[in-house]
Amino acid sequence: MSDASLDPTAAGQEAQFSDYFALLKPRVMTLVVFTALVGLLAAPDQVHPFVALCAILFIAVGGGASGALNMWWDADIDAVMRRTAKRPIPSGRVTGEEARGLGLALSGFSVMFLGLATNWVAAGLLAFTIFFYVVIYTMWLKRWTPQNIVIGGAAGAFPPMIGWAAATGGVSIESVLMFSLTFLWTPPHFWALALFMRKDYDNAGVPMLTVTHGRPSTRKHVFVYTIILAALALATGFTSAGGPLYLSVAIVLNAMFLKGAWDIWHRDEIMAETDNYAVEKGFFKLSLLYLFLHFGALLAEATIARLGILWGAL
Numbered sequence: 151m152s153d154a155s156l157d158p159t160a161a162g163q164e165a166q167f168s169d170y171f172a173l174l175k176p177r178v179m180t181l182v183v184f185t186a187l188v189g190l191l192a193a194p195d196q197v198h199p200f201v202a203l204c205a206i207l208f209i210a211v212g213g214g215a216s217g218a219l220n221m222w223w224d225a226d227i228d229a230v231m232r233r234t235a236k237r238p239i240p241s242g243r244v245t246g247e248e249a250r251g252l253g254l255a256l257s258g259f260s261v262m263f264l265g266l267a268t269n270w271v272a273a274g275l276l277a278f279t280i281f282f283y284v285v286i287y288t289m290w291l292k293r294w295t296p297q298n299i300v301i302g303g304a305a306g307a308f309p310p311m312i313g314w315a316a317a318t319g320g321v322s323i324e325s326v327l328m329f330s331l332t333f334l335w336t337p338p339h340f341w342a343l344a345l346f347m348r349k350d351y352d353n354a355g356v357p358m359l360t361v362t363h364g365r366p367s368t369r370k371h372v373f374v375y376t377i378i379l380a381a382l383a384l385a386t387g388f389t390s391a392g393g394p395l396y397l398s399v400a401i402v403l404n405a406m407f408l409k410g411a412w413d414i415w416h417r418d419e420i421m422a423e424t425d426n427y428a429v430e431k432g433f434f435k436l437s438l439l440y441l442f443l444h445f446g447a448l449l450a451e452a453t454i455a456r457l458g459i460l461w462g463a464l
């Protein structure tokens with residue numbers, strides 16, 4: 151945890167708007183916000199488009215706030231990892247106190263306004279998600295156990311449930327399925343990245359699976375979790391959330407994902423180093439497309455079902 155600028159050579163540099171914006175982890179949050187949007191739009195109850203826009207904005211702000219609090223707490227780790235060393239706090243452009251203040255203020259603001267704009271179930275879920283990511287994952291699990299992202303991944307899985315609750319005021323089998331899909335997707339998503347970033351986590355002393363159990367074990371974990379994920383993703387096709395379109399998308403994507411995970415498992419370590427982890431990097435990129443297209447297909451199914459009801463009523 152750091153309270154102050156970590157790079158003495160950069161101390162005193164003036165922060166730009168882009169530095170504060172970077173604290174919100176905007177790139178990661180795009181997919182988080184997309185899953186929340188699908189939860190909101192796929193729900194059977196429709197909210198006014200302006201309310202929907204406000205809800206998504208407040209969920210995005212809440213997600214960003216949790217990112218800023220994560221960067222405040224993890225500034226010491228970020229400073230020693232190549233991937234994160236240029237972030238606003240370790241590079242000295244923003245102080246830890248500023249990030250913490252911004253994160254706390256935006257957390258309060260987003261929860262309160264989501265509650266006022268939609269309902270308090272959605273606001274409560276948003277508050278819990280921020281708490282889970284910042285306190286349970288960042289402050290507790292991340293530095294303590296290699297299961298950090300398996301359990302902590304729940305934080306990133308809540309947004310579609312928040313979106314659904316914003317529209318309906320409750321939780322349902324469909325929103326639990328969306329949660330489960332994201333929850334089981336997180337380990338392969340992250341471990342693929344950890345495979346080509348192991349030195350970073352080693353240097354920072356973070357007990358990621360690659361550090362505590364080594365790469366061969368992590369490779370096997372990626373494959374096992376991908377099988378469980380594929381089983382759930384395909385089974386979802388036969389529930390009220392799925393349908394033929396979703397199922398077609400899921401069959402293609404899961405076949406590709408399983409093939410990628412199999413290749414990762416059977417990779418020779420020297421070969422992987424020689425080609426600069428091309429397979430692992432490809433699998434990480436595929437993981438982003440995987441989640442995006444699964445949620446896109448779920449939204450398409452919900453839209454088709456809604457049009458069918460409308461058509462029947464005419």
Ligand code: HEM
Nearest residue numbers: 177178181182185233299302303306307332336340343438
């Ligand atoms: C605890 C769970 C998770 C962990 C530990 C994790 C970890 C990471 C890390 C370390 C990166 C590299 C990001 C960077 O350098 O800025 C990344 C990228 C990314 N993650 Fe995750 N992630 C998690 C969950 C999620 C979830 C739930 C989503 C979306 C639903 C997500 C979406 C993304 C996206 C879109 C990127 C690419 C960002 C870019 O283009 O730079 N992640 N993730």
Ligand SMILES: CC(C)=CCC/C(C)=C/CC/C(C)=C/COP(=O)(O)OP(=O)(O)O
Nearest residue numbers: 178182209212213216279280283305306309
């Ligand atoms: C609505 C709401 C509150 C959403 C939160 C969603 C959420 C928890 C997303 C997880 C995103 C993420 C980059 C985790 C990695 O943290 P890390 O600290 O391991 O990664 P780092 O090393 O890049 O900082």
